[in-house]
Amino acid sequence: LVKESYQQIKEVDGDVHAFLTLDEEKALEKAKALDKQEDKSGILFGVPAGIKDNIVTKDLRTTCASQLLDNFNDPLYDATVVEKLNAENPVAVGKLNMDEFAMGSSNENSGYEPTRNPWNTDHVPGGSSGGSAAAVAAGEVLFSLGSDTGGSIRQPAAFCGVVGMKPTYGRVSRFGLVAFASSLDQIGPLTRTVEDNARVLEVIAGHDKMDSTSADVEVPAYTEALTGDVKDLKIAVPKEYLAEGVSGEVKNAVMEALKVYENLGATWEEVSLPHSKYALSTYYLLSSSEASANLARFDGVRYGVRSENAKNMLDMFVKSRSEGFGDEVKRRIMLGTFALSSGYYDAYYKKAQKVRTLIKNDFDNILEDYDVIVGPTTPTPAFKVGENTSDPLTMYVNDILTIPVNLAGVPGISIPCGFSEEGLPIGLQVIGNYFDESTVYRAAHAFE
Ligand code: GLN
Numbered sequence: 001l002v003k004e005s006y007q008q009i010k011e012v013d014g015d016v017h018a019f020l021t022l023d024e025e026k027a028l029e030k031a032k033a034l035d036k037q038e039d040k041s042g043i044l045f046g047v048p049a050g051i052k053d054n055i056v057t058k059d060l061r062t063t064c065a066s067q068l069l070d071n072f073n074d075p076l077y078d079a080t081v082v083e084k085l086n087a088e089n090p091v092a093v094g095k096l097n098m099d100e101f102a103m104g105s106s107n108e109n110s111g112y113e114p115t116r117n118p119w120n121t122d123h124v125p126g127g128s129s130g131g132s133a134a135a136v137a138a139g140e141v142l143f144s145l146g147s148d149t150g151g152s153i154r155q156p157a158a159f160c161g162v163v164g165m166k167p168t169y170g171r172v173s174r175f176g177l178v179a180f181a182s183s184l185d186q187i188g189p190l191t192r193t194v195e196d197n198a199r200v201l202e203v204i205a206g207h208d209k210m211d212s213t214s215a216d217v218e219v220p221a222y223t224e225a226l227t228g229d230v231k232d233l234k235i236a237v238p239k240e241y242l243a244e245g246v247s248g249e250v251k252n253a254v255m256e257a258l259k260v261y262e263n264l265g266a267t268w269e270e271v272s273l274p275h276s277k278y279a280l281s282t283y284y285l286l287s288s289s290e291a292s293a294n295l296a297r298f299d300g301v302r303y304g305v306r307s308e309n310a311k312n313m314l315d316m317f318v319k320s321r322s323e324g325f326g327d328e329v330k331r332r333i334m335l336g337t338f339a340l341s342s343g344y345y346d347a348y349y350k351k352a353q354k355v356r357t358l359i360k361n362d363f364d365n366i367l368e369d370y371d372v373i374v375g376p377t378t379p380t381p382a383f384k385v386g387e388n389t390s391d392p393l394t395m396y397v398n399d400i401l402t403i404p405v406n407l408a409g410v411p412g413i414s415i416p417c418g419f420s421e422e423g424l425p426i427g428l429q430v431i432g433n434y435f436d437e438s439t440v441y442r443a444a445h446a447f448e
Pocket of ligand 1: 102103104105127128147148149150151152153180287399
């Protein structure tokens, strides 16, 4: 399997650019060692996997797709999710491309050659986990790990026609995930099928004493929830999720999906998430504020590339950051620093925190009466490379349907639900209650 994975990588990755770092020798060595092992246990035994490059891997380069971390070749430890995976014996074949520090929706913010959509390389794969989605879609690996702060697993999954799950905040340990916005970040699996996805989440989920925000809540056997039975499932469809801005093809695909659910015995009703119109501004204020603090550690001393042109210490900090970070990362740091500065804190950051609570309450209210919320993952299918790069705000609008889920902290999955006229995949989003990934998987699996 690992050999075949590398064969496929050699065939397609020159066009797709899903990988930033590959170590064929190490991967084959690991596969051979597994082969010799008498004990062939482990639910992921020998399965080729890819890891997003903001998840630290011992002795394997971890760059977050940033030139600033270009030489971060040997992290000292594995992230908890990697440790948990390793216990089930998969083979990590390499590290996957992304938008720099997970800031972006198209992979065009990668500090390296951006990933392309395997369905049509004129189009973006989505982001920031574009490499993770593309690698699975292109058959380079059987599963990958991504991270989702405002849609970065679900949006690329939708654009690349694969299954991507953002678990409940606190479900999966963030220890070893390079922090972007710590109150929103979650790691999750990208796979071809819902069943594979449930299997991988079962392995990586669970409490971790190394992450104080990871929840001590029992992890159910998600695969046991895949019964195919959605009779009497109560589905809520927010009218804001099918409003203007969502393309006709996407709306049609979602309406068709709802018919499938009806035929399976589920019922659906239109509901409202009245504060979702504030989600985008709330998210960009909060996530940039957290990012401005989290990225302070990249100073050219502790990690990564140090500027060669510095005259003194202060100059070294400034030049290392100025030379190492890309434009989008700088934009977010400036926005976040501004929103947190005295005089603006109350007007921006504090207000955004209050609106976040209102958004969360909207979800709580709906999920009291319904089992899941269903809608599109993205307003349109994958756009063309370069189409949205001139205006950051149009790029941000891409996340309008995924961001509220992160602000609320609930789990959400994207599954393929059709194709556009141009032959690009369309994603259906299924959102559930806190720590109820089982119902999300059950609903997604029945549709699939
Ligand atoms: N596209 C969003 C952003 O740029 C989401 C990123 C993410 O989920 N990591 O912030």
